[in-house]
Amino acid sequence: MPSAAAKQVESNSSEPLWRDAELRAADAMGRLMEFWGFRRHMGRIWTVLYLSPEPMTTLALSETLQLSSSAVSLSLAELMRWGAVRKTWRPGERKDFYEAETSMWKLLRRVYERRELNLIRETIETFAAAQQQLDGSRSQLTPKDRRRVDHMRKRLSRLSALSRAGERLVGLLVAGQMIHPADLRAAEEQEQ
């Protein structure tokens, strides 16, 4: 990754004075996005668009961030899938122009709704399936194994309770409602 600092050194006078600050901010956002499970460039591109007063072309983006046009195209496509970027057009211009969705809140919400919530639900289902499997096998066990399985069942139902509590929490988050994180603690303690 060409860091903002490295960029600064190699930048010649044809670069606008604000370029360095722009890249710093873009890189910071890129790190955040990468941490959050997206491609680094998605955060960088979104930020450049967000900081720009005008919609930008793919060419402008690839020059600003020193990316190949395919990298720009790929990241823009994914950003659009998340509604983080919109295509716009200009009369008389052939190229596509892109602009950033400016409501971070909308974006956060959408990601939690589409991605995190799904993941939690899959987890809940898997735990439920594992529990059922244990319940099914219980009768065929020796007393020793049965004690062992009973312990697993207790623990598994705690994990289930926790993940359901997580689902509720994220559901509230998405709905913009108050959240009490201690609900999680309560959920796990309730299952003795």
Added chain:
Amino acid sequence: MPSAAAKQVESNSSEPLWRDAELRAADAMGRLMEFWGFRRHMGRIWTVLYLSPEPMTTLALSETLQLSSSAVSLSLAELMRWGAVRKTWRPGERKDFYEAETSMWKLLRRVYERRELNLIRETIETFAAAQQQLDGSRSQLTPKDRRRVDHMRKRLSRLSALSRAGERLVGLLVAGQMIHPADLRAAEEQEQ
């Protein structure tokens, strides 16, 4: 990754009946942990320990999850760094035994506190630095460039306000207090 289903097929009768359910749950947790930025095996190992009534040795773990002993050692070391697993010993036994920290809430808290909060703070600092850089260059600009930079400054201060709101939110989460996600929206809207 050897999935729980694949494991089931190849498993011979020497495997305990509950092994398949155990691996399913472990894999589900592994996926969750991987999504959350940790190594997959950390989630798998933690789950096996969590489901076990007794502390386990590295050998037992590597047999259960079909991992090399170095992989187990590596993941256990990191789990211990996060306080998710503890070493215990048994009188007369030479080996180390490991047991899972059972309070998920404690663990979540610790990760948000040590890792996410740090990341947000670094981001806040980077945005602040970028803002300062813009402020410094403003006087040397042509009127056209100045308008451009002024737009960037407004957007950057919105990003700053957002990330500070994020910091507060995570801070409250860590403190176990109520959170109002709409604060984020408010933060971004306040900056006109």
Added chain:
DNA sequence: AAGTCCCTTCAAGAAGTTTTGAAAGAACTG
């Protein structure tokens, strides 16, 4: 203090992901 057993570290190899240049494909223009 030599031997054994276990755990950790390390460097190499494997696997997975990202990035790129080139080619194919759209969409418009003359």
Added chain:
DNA sequence: CAGTTCTTTCAAAACTTCTTGAAGGGACTT
């Protein structure tokens, strides 16, 4: 409708991360 311009797709190269077996180190035992 041939040519131009721009975008997307794709397979290969580059890069990262993960995994492993082997070597090293520590701690207990005889």
